[in-house]
Amino acid sequence: MAQVHAQALKNIAETELVAVQSRSAEKAAATAARFGVKAYADIAEMIQTEQVQVAVICTPHPAHREGALIAMQNGAHVLTEKPLAVSLADCDAMMEAASKYNKQIGMVSQRRFYPACYRIKQAIDAGKLGTPMLGSVVMYGWRDEKYYNSDPWRGSWDKEGGGVLVNQAPHQLDLLQWYMGSEMEEVYGVWQNINHPYIEVDDTASAIIRFKNGAVANIIVSNAQKPGLYGKVHIHGSTGASAGVQTDGGAMFLPGQPAVLEPPLNDIWTVPGEEQQLEAFHKADRDEFRATNDPVEYYVRQQNRDFIMAVAENREPLVTAKEGRKTVELFTAIYRSTKERQPIRWPL
Numbered sequence: 527m528a529q530v531h532a533q534a535l536k537n538i539a540e541t542e543l544v545a546v547q548s549r550s551a552e553k554a555a556a557t558a559a560r561f562g563v564k565a566y567a568d569i570a571e572m573i574q575t576e577q578v579q580v581a582v583i584c585t586p587h588p589a590h591r592e593g594a595l596i597a598m599q600n601g602a603h604v605l606t607e608k609p610l611a612v613s614l615a616d617c618d619a620m621m622e623a624a625s626k627y628n629k630q631i632g633m634v635s636q637r638r639f640y641p642a643c644y645r646i647k648q649a650i651d652a653g654k655l656g657t658p659m660l661g662s663v664v665m666y667g668w669r670d671e672k673y674y675n676s677d678p679w680r681g682s683w684d685k686e687g688g689g690v691l692v693n694q695a696p697h698q699l700d701l702l703q704w705y706m707g708s709e710m711e712e713v714y715g716v717w718q719n720i721n722h723p724y725i726e727v728d729d730t731a732s733a734i735i736r737f738k739n740g741a742v743a744n745i746i747v748s749n750a751q752k753p754g755l756y757g758k759v760h761i762h763g764s765t766g767a768s769a770g771v772q773t774d775g776g777a778m779f780l781p782g783q784p785a786v787l788e789p790p791l792n793d794i795w796t797v798p799g800e801e802q803q804l805e806a807f808h809k810a811d812r813d814e815f816r817a818t819n820d821p822v823e824y825y826v827r828q829q830n831r832d833f834i835m836a837v838a839e840n841r842e843p844l845v846t847a848k849e850g851r852k853t854v855e856l857f858t859a860i861y862r863s864t865k866e867r868q869p870i871r872w873p874l
Contacts, residue, residue: 527607528584532561533820534827535582541834544576549585569593573600580834583607586679587687591616594631598623603630605833605843608696610850612687614858614874617851624847632833632843633850635700636825637773639832640790641811643701646761646769650705654797655763658706661735661743663698665690665774668754674725681725689727691717691857695747698773699853700845701759702745708737710852714869715860720750733860738872745860760794770794789815 528546535543547566548554558565566572573581581597583590583606590611594604604624610633611617624631637643650658667690679685686693703710715733722729730748737743760770775788789811795804818824829845836843859870 527826528557529560530823530826531582531584531607531830532557534823534830536561537823537827538831538834540831540838541580544578545572547572569596570600573597573602578602580605580837582830586677586685587612587692588616588685591620594620595623598627598629598631601627603833603837605632605634605830606850607634608700608850609633609687609692609854609857610847611854612692614851614854617847617854621847621851630833630837630843631847632836633845633847633853634826634829635697635845635850636822636829637697637701637790638704638844639825639828640771640773641814642771642790642792642807643759643773645792645807646705646759646771649769649797650707650761650763654765654800655761655767655769656765657739657741657763658708658761659741659764660762661702661706661741662760663695663702663743663745663747663758665695665698665747665757666751666755667694667749667757667774668752669694669722669729669749671722671724674722681722681727683726686727688857688861689717689719689725689729689731690747690749691728691731691860694749695731695745695857696853698747698757698759699745699856700849701771701773702743703852703856704849705759705761706737706741706743708739708741710735710856710859710872711738712736712869712871713856713859713863715745715863717860717864720748722750731860733856733863735856758793765798766796767798768794768796789821 545564546557554565581602583593590606597604674681713735717728717731720730729750733745735743757774758772762768770793772793773790792807833843863870
């Protein structure tokens with residue numbers, strides 16, 4: 527994803543990509559050469575030398591906290607890849623540092639910028655569904671042994687921080703809590719490793735959520751389904767109206783692999799008076815998708831630009847650290863619930 531972010535930053539008119547840093551000198555040099563920028567081994571040196579204003583963190587999840595703290599201590603605002611961190615303590619340390627150093631910190635969740643996803647949020651905010659009262663997330667994907675062997679940090683608790691809940695599901699979990707609006711109150715969840723004996727972490731998880739306003743939601747996510755099918759988020763409101771999106775179709779996205787072949791589309795839309803608009807939505811979204819050279823880079827670019835402009839305009843970005851922490855709370859609760867074999871209540 528660092529390659530995707532670097533290309534996105536090169537394509538944003540309001541900013542300039544100036545440097546990259548990696549714990550691997552080889553990776554830093556290769557990326558720097560590709561994008562015509564300088565390579566560094568040290569974050570603080572890079573930020574101070576290049577007068578970096580915004581740092582985008584694309585390290586393995588457990589390293590997000592360290593990179594973010596160093597970046598903010600040395601004067602940079604921070605946008606970090608999902609999840610925000612792998613523990614609530616790390617999230618809180620990052621948010622406290624942002625407050626201490628007067629810096630913005632946000633989390634990457636570019637699916638919020640998909641037209642089909644944002645359309646649901648607009649409908650909810652306009653009251654077209656009433657109060658969201660029932661939500662669901664389904665994400666069926668597949669990760670093989672080659673994927674887990676592609677980087678030594680994948681598939682372990684200490685280096686990755688978790689499995690499907692931490693790595694692949696945060697996009698859909700973020701959309702669910704964004705749409706539902708209410709604070710979570712209680713979660714009962716279970717995780718399992720179904721068919722990946724060569725990793726330590728979860729390849730499958732399921733959960734039921736109760737929200738403080740009485741709403742409920744269910745989650746089922748898996749990396750154990752060949753060949754990888756889809757990700758969907760559905761919201762059903764108090765008026766009986768429903769809206770949904772298939773955020774991912776076909777084989778799930780893998781960095782460095784062939785581009786995403788199917789656009790995200792609304793698959794349910796029963797808003798009164800708008801039931802016949804799905805075809806128009808599909809046409810508009812397919813047209814935009816086809817007109818984009820690299821859809822993944824395009825939406826990552828939109829989120830990077832939103833964060834950069836939030837810094838420039840002294841406003842909150844669309845996806846704040848506070849929002850990112852909610853996803854960490856949710857997968858933390860599911861892990862705890864599995865371990866303790868009981869529902870987990872808020873606050874954690």
